[in-house]
Amino acid sequence: MKRKLLLLLGMIALFLFGGSTARAAEAPLSARESSIAVISALAAKGDMDGLRGALAEGLDRGLTVNEEKELMVQLYAYAGFPRGLNGMTAVMNVVNERKAAGLSDEIGAEPEALPAGTDREAYGERVQTELTGRRVGGGMYDFAPVLNTFLREHLFCDVFSRGRFTWRERELATVSMLAGIGNVNAQLRSHMGVAMHNGVTAEELRALTALLAKHVDEKTGANAEAVLAEVLS
Helix, strand or coil, rough: HHHHHHHHHHHHHHHHHHHHHHHHCCCCCCHHHHHHHHHHHHHHHCEEEEHHHHHHHHCCCCCCHHHHHHHHHHHHHHHHHHHHHHHHHHCCCCCCCCHHHCCCCCCCCCCCCCCCCCCCHHHHHHHHHHHCCCCCCHHHHCCCCCHHHHHHHHHHHHHHCCCCCCCCHHHHHHHHHHHHHHHHHHHHHHHHHHHHHHCHHHHHHHHHHHHHHHCCCCCHHHHHHHHHHHHHH
16 A cells, blocks of 8 residues: 555656656747847847856856857847947956856857858858748849848858857847847847747747846847737737
8 A cells, every 4th residue: 555655656757747747848938049139139138148158158158259259250240340349248257256266167169261263242142032931132232232242251151151159040149130120120039030040949039038138127028029920920
């Protein structure tokens, strides 16, 4: 009788706690992806205090120093040099402070280099087309074609060719950066669509908006949630 009672209690515990553990293990975004998102949004917003904490947490979660540096390289393409330089300074300071405290963070692989003689615009156009799922042109791009040239040669060639992140991870970073910048909902809406084209699910984007509300601020999260609702409608 006692053995049957213990077996019954064990099954109840497995049902109550084992299920929640499984759900936690299957959280929409991994710890690595969550750190990429939070770091990107805080850096784009210019919240240096929050960013330093997120950078340290990211290193604890397994991001390498070079990966955090690479996020700031990508950030400048979306938020400009001031945000990118401030973000890179924060990475440098956090790494130096942790080193002084006796912590040893993995530096990680160096960025990849393009072969000499690469046609940068052709390379960037290919990446842009595959990333978005269509050839980008018309409208503003016809009105000011130089902007698309810059996008292709610099962002989609010079930056994307550096490796370190998958396209999926880069789009999670981009969506978070745009959400952190604020007042760029057209671009945020577009990149949510691009993120989904590259394997990010609606559930993962919902988790991302919740992360932004919790770790950046409620206004940023609420705006991203509203834009996502438009994308999914």
